[in-house]
Amino acid sequence: xxxxxxxxxxEELDRRFDEGEDIHELIDMPRAKIIRHGKKVRITLDxxxxxxxxxxxxxxxxxxxxxxxxxxxxxxxxxxxxx
Numbered sequence: 001x002x003x004x005x006x007x008x009x010x011e012e013l014d015r016r017f018d019e020g021e022d023i024h025e026l027i028d029m030p031r032a033k034i035i036r037h038g039k040k041v042r043i044t045l046d047x048x049x050x051x052x053x054x055x056x057x058x059x060x061x062x063x064x065x066x067x068x069x070x071x072x073x074x075x076x077x078x079x080x081x082x083x
Contacts, residue, residue, distance in 0.1 A: 007013040007026045017023050052066075061067045 005026070007016065007023075013023060013026065016026065026027050046065050055066060055069065062069065
């Protein structure tokens with residue numbers, strides 16, 4: 001089996017992952033870094049049950065956790081508002 005080339009940028013890694021490629025062999029694990037974006041803070045939200053049901057339909061189609069989806073949406077919206 002031919003060895004896979006280690007990725008040179010996060011953009012390349014994202015592209016190859018998005019294309020469905022198994023990326024585990026592409027990562028140089030000894031050099032990999034975990035970036036933590038500050039202290040985590042827990043928040044509690046009261047929302048309508050119908051909204052939660054709508055979110056659950058979307059997350060099930062995507063195959064992701066509800067909390068993870070909401071975090072991504074919040075992040076994307078904050079970035080949009082910053083611009």
